[in-house]
Amino acid sequence: MLTELKARLAHLFGPHVRFDVALAQYTSFRIGGPADVLVEPHSLEELQTLIRLVTEERGPFFLLGGGTNVLISDNGIRGVVIRLGRRFDYTEWKEQPGSALVTVGAGRSLGRFVREAARKEYSGVEFAEGIPGTVGGGLLMNAGAFGGELSHVVQAVTGVNVAGQRVRLPGADLGFAYRKTALPEQFIVGEIEFLLSRKNQTSIAASMGQAREKRRRAQPHGYPNAGSIFKNPPGMYAGRVIEAVGCKGSCKGPAKISDRHANFIVNTGGATATQVWQLMEHVQRVVWQEKQVWLEPEIRRVGEW
Numbered sequence: 306m307l308t309e310l311k312a313r314l315a316h317l318f319g320p321h322v323r324f325d326v327a328l329a330q331y332t333s334f335r336i337g338g339p340a341d342v343l344v345e346p347h348s349l350e351e352l353q354t355l356i357r358l359v360t361e362e363r364g365p366f367f368l369l370g371g372g373t374n375v376l377i378s379d380n381g382i383r384g385v386v387i388r389l390g391r392r393f394d395y396t397e398w399k400e401q402p403g404s405a406l407v408t409v410g411a412g413r414s415l416g417r418f419v420r421e422a423a424r425k426e427y428s429g430v431e432f433a434e435g436i437p438g439t440v441g442g443g444l445l446m447n448a449g450a451f452g453g454e455l456s457h458v459v460q461a462v463t464g465v466n467v468a469g470q471r472v473r474l475p476g477a478d479l480g481f482a483y484r485k486t487a488l489p490e491q492f493i494v495g496e497i498e499f500l501l502s503r504k505n506q507t508s509i510a511a512s513m514g515q516a517r518e519k520r521r522r523a524q525p526h527g528y529p530n531a532g533s534i535f536k537n538p539p540g541m542y543a544g545r546v547i548e549a550v551g552c553k554g555s556c557k558g559p560a561k562i563s564d565r566h567a568n569f570i571v572n573t574g575g576a577t578a579t580q581v582w583q584l585m586e587h588v589q590r591v592v593w594q595e596k597q598v599w600l601e602p603e604i605r606r607v608g609e610w
Contacts, residue, residue: 338381357469370442378608411441456481544568
C-alpha cells in the first residue's frame with residue numbers, strides 16, 4: 306500500500322515530496338529518526354488533495370510544524386509527514402479604527418508575526434516575543450507566557466479535516482485550555498485569524514523587551530532544546546519543583562536537565578529521543594516520590610516507540 310501511495314504522491318507533488326527523510330534537521334531538539342514520506346503542500350488546495358489521497362489509501366499522516374515542543378522517536382515516523390510549504394508563510398491585514406483583523410498562514414514564524422504587529426502598532430501577541438516555532442504550532446499548544454495566551458486574540462481558524470474538506474472554525478469552538486487546543490481529530494490548520502487592538506508602539510516595545518529579557522535571563526542558550534518540557538502544575542512552577550528535588554543538572558547520556566532552568570532538557574551533543582524520554586520519566590518519578598506531584602509533559606512524543 307505504501308509503495309502505491311509513494312508513487313501517487315510523487316506524481317502529484319513532484320519535487321515537494323521526498324522519501325526516507327531524517328527529521329532531526331527539522332526539530333529544535335535536533336533529534337528524530339526518518340519519515341517514510343515527507344510532503345510539503347503549498348496551498349490549502351494542495352493540502353486538501355494530499356489528505357484525500359492519504360485517507361483513500363488508508364495511510365497515517367502527521368503534521369510537523371516548526372519542530373518545537375516535539376520529541377520524535379529515534380525510529381522515525383511511519384506513513385506521511387506533512388510540513389507546510391512556503392506559501393503558508395504570509396499575513397493579510399484588514400485594519401480599521403482601533404483594531405485589525407489579521408489572517409496569518411500557519412507556516413509563518415510566530416516571532417516574525419509578533420514583530421510585524423509591533424511595527425504596525427497592534428497589541429495582543431507581544432507576550433510571544435522569543436517563543437520559537439510557527440504560528441500554527443503556537444495555536445496547537447495555545448502558546449502563552451507572562452499572562453498572555455494566543456487564545457485571547459484568536460477569532461477563527463481555517464484548515465482541512467480528515468475527509469479533505471476545507472473548514473472554518475470560530476475561535477469559541479476550539480476548546481482552548483492551558484497549553485492545549487481541542488481541534489477535531491487530524492484537523493490540519495492552514496491559517497489563523499487574529500483580532501488585535503491598536504496601542505502605543507512605545508508600550509508594545511516595552512512589553513516585548515520585558516518578555517525578551519525574562520527569557521534571556523531564565524532560559525538556556527547554546528544547546529538544542531524543545532522549550533518547556535513539563536506543564537506547570539496548578540499553583541506551581543515545574544522548573545522550581547524539579548530543582549527542589551535535586552534533578553537540576555541530571556543526565557541520561559548527552560540529554561541533560563539544564564543548569565539554567567530545570568524545566569528544559571538540552572541536547573549537549575548526539576542525544577537520542579530514548580535518552581530524553583528516560584530522563585523525563587526519571588524526573589517524573591522523583592518529583593512524585595518527593596512531592597506527590599505528577600508532572601504532565603508539555604512536549605509531544607510522536608513516532609514509533
